Amino acid sequence: MTSELRAVRPPGQRVWLLTAPxxxxxxxxxxxxxxxxxxxxxxxxSTTVCGVSASAWVTFWTMDFRPLDRAAxxxxxxxxxxxxxxxxx
Ligand SMILES: [Zn+2]
Numbered sequence: 001m002t003s004e005l006r007a008v009r010p011p012g013q014r015v016w017l018l019t020a021p022x023x024x025x026x027x028x029x030x031x032x033x034x035x036x037x038x039x040x041x042x043x044x045x046s047t048t049v050c051g052v053s054a055s056a057w058v059t060f061w062t063m064d065f066r067p068l069d070r071a072a073x074x075x076x077x078x079x080x081x082x083x084x085x086x087x088x089x
Pocket of ligand 1: 051073077
């Protein structure tokens, strides 16, 4: 028995973060939700994978970017799918 499986990143540690320019106003929703188009960026990067600067944007740490979501940025969705071939479901 080896511990090769330890190379797999621990669950809960997100590499791809859902981000959007705005969040739904608190009056509309108690949970934080992105408002407008959903983009995705890599943890540690301030630029979305479609190339937009997201340094002033809201990051939704507890939500997954879903490329097939109607609100997903098409450029982010295709780049995300290229980077994470196993994450398409
Ligand atoms: Zn995008």
